[in-house]
Amino acid sequence: MLYDQPLLACHECDTLVNRVALKSGQKLVCPRCNATLQKAGKDTTAKGLALSLTALILMPPAYLLPILTFNMLGSNTVDTVAKGVGHLFEEGFWFMGLLVLLCSMVAPVAQAGLILLISLLVRMQRYNGLLINLLKAQRKIKKWGMLEVYLLGILVAYVKLIEDGEVYFGVGLFCFCSVLLATTLNAVLFDASVIWERIGQQRQRVAA
Numbered sequence: 462m463l464y465d466q467p468l469l470a471c472h473e474c475d476t477l478v479n480r481v482a483l484k485s486g487q488k489l490v491c492p493r494c495n496a497t498l499q500k501a502g503k504d505t506t507a508k509g510l511a512l513s514l515t516a517l518i519l520m521p522p523a524y525l526l527p528i529l530t531f532n533m534l535g536s537n538t539v540d541t542v543a544k545g546v547g548h549l550f551e552e553g554f555w556f557m558g559l560l561v562l563l564c565s566m567v568a569p570v571a572q573a574g575l576i577l578l579i580s581l582l583v584r585m586q587r588y589n590g591l592l593i594n595l596l597k598a599q600r601k602i603k604k605w606g607m608l609e610v611y612l613l614g615i616l617v618a619y620v621k622l623i624e625d626g627e628v629y630f631g632v633g634l635f636c637f638c639s640v641l642l643a644t645t646l647n648a649v650l651f652d653a654s655v656i657w658e659r660i661g662q663q664r665q666r667v668a669a
Contacts, residue, residue, distance in 0.1 A: 497654045506580040509651040513577035516643040523640045527631030568605035575599040588663040608641045
């Protein structure tokens with residue numbers, strides 16, 4: 462069974478692909494760039510809205526509150542994510558500092574913010590050019606979020622520091638782990654292909 466408009470333009474490379482009716486679990490993939498064009502799935506914007514809002518609320522304490530406190534000979538050293546990035550700049554490691562800033566702070570915040578805006582526009586049924594641009598930006602920025610790598614660095618630092626003194630986990634670490642969980646679930650559950658399908662259907666109705 463074909464749709465009234467048999468051709469679908471890929472949102473990544475503009476290749477024209479025949480539309481087909483999909484069964485549960487099936488998806489239509491662009492033969493040129495392998496982008497997902499259609500997918501038989503459910504609306505995931507409600508989950509995207511909840512997870513993005515959760516991540517954005519937890520990000521300030523995750524970045525600003527202590528993640529580790531190191532005690533040696535009665536002297537305490539408190540580390541936060543923001544302070545760790547600042548130390549890299551102070552030591553002259555500008556490229557590394559910018560990379561850590563991008564992957565651990567800027568990209569995750571942008572990713573959560575974009576999914577939040579996308580979900581709100583879909584809930585309001587605003588299938589316009591702004592929504593298309595947000596979807597494209599979200600697809601590009603999600604590759605840069607690497608919170609799990611930063612968490613691995615925290616664990617390595619804990620193992621090394623515990624040999625020289627006492628190390629305590631701070632509230633910021635638990636917030637950081639919660640942000641990582643929320644963003645990971647968002648990346649797995651949020652399905653943009655369903656939104657692209659709705660945009661295509663909306664354009665067909667307008668053209669008709």
